[in-house]
């Protein structure tokens with residue numbers, strides 16, 4: 073054996089896996105292989121992560137990696153109607169992804185072997201690099217969405233192309249993100265605007281089809297959609313990527329462990345992956361330390377399974393609701409005190425609790441709303 077563990081892919085998931093194994097199962101020798109010459113690039117993420125997630129799952133001090141902090145969200149309906157949910161204090165940070173991955177890389181490269189700028193493939197129980205082969209007891213596939221789609225072609229249905237622009241704006245508030253709903257901006261997801269600082273916003277769209285047209289539309293309408301609060305000045309940077317909303321895939325096969333986007337460890341509602349795969353990295357390290365590889369799969373399902381399944385169901389319902397109905401639902405949610413319920417119970421990483429609270433309140437006060445989305449519910453159940 074050349075190594076106990078070889079990790080393919082040095083994105084957030086591969087780096088967190090390498091770090092957790094080095095810290096928790098330090099007796100195992102680890103090699104991490106990344107095909108790009110530098111970690112953190114090319115960028116593809118918005119970087120919005122809950123503060124509790126940064127501390128507990130990413131295990132970093134937010135001050136080390138945050139570009140900005142937010143405490144609430146404006147949810148804008150297709151016709152421009154707005155729901156605002158907020159906490160008293162900051163709840164999330166906009167993480168500088170390249171800086172975050174560089175920090176992890178610094179930690180990992182002190183404790184494990186790392187090779188950058190080399191593409192590797194899994195071939196049975198070994199790793200192929202060009203004509204060379206390396207053998208390991210365990211392989212960790214952290215190669216992202218490409219790996220997931222190559223193993224599970226039907227997962228492609230749930231991968232939405234995404235495009236983000238970093239734009240310069242006239243001075244704006246920095247502690248609320250915007251979520252824009254409606255079919256003009258996205259089919260199958262939503263559009264967003266996240267403040268990076270007082271003069272920069274990251275706006276984005278993930279959608280089935282026409283992503284470029286939609287983000288241009290968002291840019292043109294941004295000022296109106298934000299009631300004049302975000303006024304674009306200039307385009308600074310364009311970032312591409314793919315958001316996965318399909319739920320968990322295989323976590324283990326033989327001696328190969330999957331982690332991150334490669335394992336479907338993302339939130340089907342919002343596409344966020346950092347907290348979930350950092351949680352999985354800890355579970356992986358504990359399973360390897362205990363020499364119980366199967367405990368990884370069981371641990372991930374226990375920690376994330378219910379939440380991801382619930383979110384996947386919600387995403388499927390939302391995808392089927394026409395714009396007019398979405399407007400009506402958001403207005404009704406506001407009328408029954410939904411903003412307060414979401415503000416009180418909402419958590420970026422544990423969304424089912426707030427959905428159950430809201431669902432119950434709707435059942436008590438406006439049960440006819442369920443009738444209005446009966447078709448969407450039906451399709452979500454059978455699809």
Ligand SMILES: Cc1cc2nc3c(=O)[nH]c(=O)nc-3n(C[C@H](O)[C@H](O)[C@H](O)COP(=O)(O)OP(=O)(O)OC[C@H]3O[C@@H](n4cnc5c(N)ncnc54)[C@H](O)[C@@H]3O)c2cc1C
Pocket residue numbers: 080081082083084085086105106107108116117118119120121190191192193214215216217218234235236276278312313314315331332333334338343344345346347349
């Ligand atoms: C538009 C967008 C916005 C997002 N916003 C957020 C957000 O706000 N908050 C959040 O938590 N999450 C967000 N996400 C999700 C998050 O970015 C992903 O879940 C996360 O990047 C997945 O990390 P990963 O390491 O699994 O995959 P990746 O980051 O894709 O890393 C995979 C790595 O493997 C390498 N690799 C691939 N093939 C090989 C090979 N053959 N050999 C060697 N190396 C290889 C790649 O070069 C890459 O570095 C967003 C995603 C997108 C697309």
